[in-house]
Amino acid sequence: MPRFFGTPTDVHVGQQFIDRRDLHEAAVHRPLQAGISGTKAEGADSIVVSGGYGDDEDHGDYILYTGHGGKDLNSPRQVANQSIDAPGNAGLITSMIQGFPVRVVRGAHRRSPYAPPAGYRYAGLFLVADFIERSGKDGFTIVQFRLDRIPEQEPYVAIASPEADPAFATTVVSRRIRDSLVAREVKATYGYSCQACGTSIEGFGGRFYAEGAHVRPLGRPHLGADIATNILCLCPNHHTQLDNGGLFIRNDMTLEGTDGTLVGTLTFKKKHLLLAENAQYHREFWTQAS
Numbered sequence: 001m002p003r004f005f006g007t008p009t010d011v012h013v014g015q016q017f018i019d020r021r022d023l024h025e026a027a028v029h030r031p032l033q034a035g036i037s038g039t040k041a042e043g044a045d046s047i048v049v050s051g052g053y054g055d056d057e058d059h060g061d062y063i064l065y066t067g068h069g070g071k072d073l074n075s076p077r078q079v080a081n082q083s084i085d086a087p088g089n090a091g092l093i094t095s096m097i098q099g100f101p102v103r104v105v106r107g108a109h110r111r112s113p114y115a116p117p118a119g120y121r122y123a124g125l126f127l128v129a130d131f132i133e134r135s136g137k138d139g140f141t142i143v144q145f146r147l148d149r150i151p152e153q154e155p156y157v158a159i160a161s162p163e164a165d166p167a168f169a170t171t172v173v174s175r176r177i178r179d180s181l182v183a184r185e186v187k188a189t190y191g192y193s194c195q196a197c198g199t200s201i202e203g204f205g206g207r208f209y210a211e212g213a214h215v216r217p218l219g220r221p222h223l224g225a226d227i228a229t230n231i232l233c234l235c236p237n238h239h240t241q242l243d244n245g246g247l248f249i250r251n252d253m254t255l256e257g258t259d260g261t262l263v264g265t266l267t268f269k270k271k272h273l274l275l276a277e278n279a280q281y282h283r284e285f286w287t288q289a290s
């Protein structure tokens with residue numbers, strides 16, 4: 001099963017769960033023991049904040065979350081250094097660079113006023129805003145993440161679910177965090193290299209960044225489909241230009257500027273194509289708008 005990002009459709013913010021098994025079965029947090037669900041390659045999709053680390057701080061809308069590793073099994077004390085290469089920590093860094101939303105679950109503990117009195121409570125989706133490596137209270141290196149709660153969550157549609165009706169996809173949420181599984185697959189197909197200019201943006205630790213651009217936009221009124229034949233892997237500049245009507249795709253997959261001149265050609269891998277009708281929809285929408 002591919003890693004699932006976003007809130008499962010039948011789960012709501014504030015929902016209570018009895019134990020880790022309950023969280024696992026609801027697909028809110030899969031691992032039964034680890035606090036972070038994730039890997040460097042895929043990113044992290046969920047964490048549990050349960051006061052197990054003495055350096056954690058829960059401020060409600062943002063959380064300073066101590067990464068994985070180096071902890072004494074029977075107390076909140078650190079007994080060894082943490083590493084940014086431990087899978088969970090590396091996963092959170094990947095989610096930061098890719099803009100993946102992380103499900104946050106709070107477990108019962110005394111030190112947070114936001115924690116439930118018992119069991120676990122789903123706190124919603126957060127973005128990894130930042131991380132630092134620093135010396136923790138017990139003198140060992142910790143990797144500490146800042147996670148910010150995504151404010152506009154009520155209209156948020158769970159992503160990576162191809163069955164979701166794109167008519168209800170919100171445009172409030174940044175496109176960086178709306179990537180579906182299929183958009184991530186298209187980006188992976190191109191190795192995060194822009195189909196318009198070849199740029200691949202390198203981030204920390206060899207993690208690359210690109211955006212999945214829907215040529216016929218999702219949601220009302222366009223009702224474009226969240227399928228590979230409507231998605232391009234683009235750098236943020238070309239994505240923005242396409243979305244803002246400054247770049248058009250001809251039916252032969254060449255690129256045209258606003259003055260009608262040829263400005264480039266999209267590159268395609270063998271296993272991917274863009275349907276010309278989606279490019280045509282995009283051109284006609286902007287032509288009629290002018």
Ligand SMILES: [Zn+2]
Nearest residue numbers: 194197235238
């Ligand atoms: Zn580009």
